[in-house]
Amino acid sequence: xxxxxxxxxxxxxxxxxxxxxxxxxxxxxxxxxxxxxxxxxxxxxxxxxxxxxxxxxxxxxxxxxxxxxxxxxxxxxxxxxxxxxxxxxxxxxxxxxxxxxxxxxxxxxxxxxxxxxxxxxxxxxxxxxxxxxxxxxxxxxxxxxxxxxxxxxxxxxxxxxxxxxxxxxxxxxxxxxxxxxxxxxxxxxxxxxxxxxxxxxxxxxxxxxxxxxxxxxxxxxxxxxxxxxxxxxxxxxxxxxxxxxxxxxxxxxxxxxxxxxxxxxxxxxxxxxxxxxxxxxxxxxxxxxxxxxxxxxxxxxxxxxxxxxxxxxxx
Numbered sequence: 116x117x118x119x120x121x122x123x124x125x126x127x128x129x130x131x132x133x134x135x136x137x138x139x140x141x142x143x144x145x146x147x148x149x150x151x152x153x154x155x156x157x158x159x160x161x162x163x164x165x166x167x168x169x170x171x172x173x174x175x176x177x178x179x180x181x182x183x184x185x186x187x188x189x190x191x192x193x194x195x196x197x198x199x200x201x202x203x204x205x206x207x208x209x210x211x212x213x214x215x216x217x218x219x220x221x222x223x224x225x226x227x228x229x230x231x232x233x234x235x236x237x238x239x240x241x242x243x244x245x246x247x248x249x250x251x252x253x254x255x256x257x258x259x260x261x262x263x264x265x266x267x268x269x270x271x272x273x274x275x276x277x278x279x280x281x282x283x284x285x286x287x288x289x290x291x292x293x294x295x296x297x298x299x300x301x302x303x304x305x306x307x308x309x310x311x312x313x314x315x316x317x318x319x320x321x322x323x324x325x326x327x328x329x330x331x332x333x334x335x336x337x338x339x340x341x342x343x344x345x346x347x348x349x350x351x352x353x354x355x356x357x358x359x360x361x362x363x364x365x366x367x368x369x370x371x372x373x374x375x376x377x378x379x380x381x382x383x384x385x386x387x388x389x390x391x392x393x394x395x396x397x398x399x400x401x402x403x404x405x406x407x408x409x410x411x412x413x414x415x416x417x418x419x420x421x422x423x424x425x426x427x428x429x430x
Contacts, residue, residue, distance in 0.1 A: 118420045119302040121280045124248055125207055125228060126181050128152030129415045130303025131293075132251070133280055133310045133407075135185020136393070137161070138382035139318045140310075142170045144407065146177035147315035149333055151408035156183040156209060173204045181206055183230075186212025195349070201225040209251060212260065219245050232264025232284070234269070236276045249280040251305050256286030258308050258395040261336065261344050267299070274300030289395040290417020297422065306414070308395040313407040319385030322392055324393030325350075329398035338374070341367050348392040352377055356391075 119130045120188045131153035133144065133163065137160035145155030156223040157174060159167045167184065174182050184205050186196050189212040197218045199206060208222065211232040219329075221227050222248050231242045239250045252273040257358025262269075266285040274281045283296035284305035293304045310316060312323050325348055337356045341414075347353050356373055359365045381390025 117123045117415045117422075119280070119297070121249060121282065124246055125154060127154050130282075131411050131414060132183075132284075132305035134257075134278065134284065134305050134307030135159075135183075135211070136307050136311070138186070138378055139316060139322075139407065140185065141317055142173035142177060144310065144313060144316045145182045147313065147407035148310065148411060149174075149178045149180040149182040150336070151194060151406075151411040152180075152337045153179060153407075153411045154183055154207065155407075156185050156207075158185045158187075159190065159192075159196045160187055160414050161190045161192065162196075163192045163200040167196050168199050168203055171199070171205060176193045183207035183209055185209045185213070185232075187211055188189055188215060197221070202228065214241075219247075228275055230282070233273070234264065236269075236272050239273045239277050239281075243277045243279050247279060249282060249302070250277065251282040251284050252301070253305070254283075254285030255336075255344075255346070256396040258282055258393040258398075261285075261346050262284060262418065266296070270299040270301050286395060288395075288400045288414075290414050290419075290421055292397070293414055293418035294421040294425075297418065304414075306410075308398050309395065309401055309410055309414075310407065312401055312404045314404060315407050315408055317383050321385030321387055322390075323404060325387070325392050326394055326398050326401055327404070329394065329401070331396070331399040333398065334394060334396050338370075341370060345391070345393065346395065348394050348398065350390070350392060351388045352364075352380075352391055 129152040133148040135156040135158040140158035145157045148155035157170045207228045209230045225253035228248045230249045233239045255261040270283045280302035282303045283301035287304045288309040335349045380386040381392045
């Protein structure tokens, strides 16, 4: 069986995290991944504390396995959610879009395992000093908000820089990617795009279809001008945004207005023209909709087989 230190730390069977995707990662998907032996994660996104509380309680009804909550620290409700996860006894948190420092003492006192998503060595070291039990090193191949470094470059440097476990993310969708991440020094992987097409994922069907039809060259990065780079699938919205971004007569404020609500248009409404369909470069490898359990098990089984057979390359 494929296991690593992160499994013992979190009490999970397989070192597979499901990404905390806004408007997508809800209690249904998180519970399905956790029931399969991985770590399912509920996205708090920009929702208020009571919405998150409801999702946590629903997940507890659907699974008795560990699951986590992802807190986007730039959310106007971050303070609310930070308290709710303590009150509801959440055991694992991942964080993004900011520094969780001001919450760490309260979370650690409550026994919460905090695993920040990071995109640089310096930030990984900072989170280790702050008391994180692990970090997710996310390369720019991933969907959604991205940094500058690729997974291949970022993961080994972070592994060398910190003593806590490192979870690799960005551009991973099958056992080959997982095996490669483990060889880079990671203790597990986080996948988002692959879980977009899980049967239990409640994202709009149009979103799933776009991911399943995607080719290797079908993603685009926008938002660099605002210092907030995002990877999504190419469509009318993303191409229009990219064009407007290149026009210096268009202000940053206008660009921000153009992007407001676009992810909801994609994930909830399935609007193929005006929606922002966040997905990683690995979307071209995702070819079928299947249960979350099949995704977790097939990725781990393939990785294990590859690692056991790696000796064939050594003479």
